[in-house]
Amino acid sequence: xxxxxxxxxxxxxxxxxxxxxxxxxxxxxxxxxxxxxxxxxxxxxxxxxxxxxxxxxxxxxxxx
Numbered sequence: 222x223x224x225x226x227x228x229x230x231x232x233x234x235x236x237x238x239x240x241x242x243x244x245x246x247x248x249x250x251x252x253x254x255x256x257x258x259x260x261x262x263x264x265x266x267x268x269x270x271x272x273x274x275x276x277x278x279x280x281x282x283x284x285x
Contacts, residue, residue, distance in 0.1 A: 226255075226262040235268075 229247075233240045246252040247261055252271055254261040 225265040227265060227268055229254075229261050229263075232263055232268060 229240050229243045232238075232252075233243045236243070243252065244261070247254045247263075252263060253267050254263045
């Protein structure tokens with residue numbers, strides 16, 4: 222079974238960020254993505270791992 226892929230817009234919506242912030246995370250190498258043409262896709266497992274690693278000791282997200 223193929224893993225679900227998320228768009229930049231989906232990631233931005235989930236995190237409450239603008240798409241440009243997600244693009245910055247991708248270009249900085251902090252959020253691994255696959256480029257398809259001019260679009261980017263992020264594996265669901267990659268996003269889940271990013272969220273887990275971005276949490277601080279208090280349980281809040283540190284996405285920047």
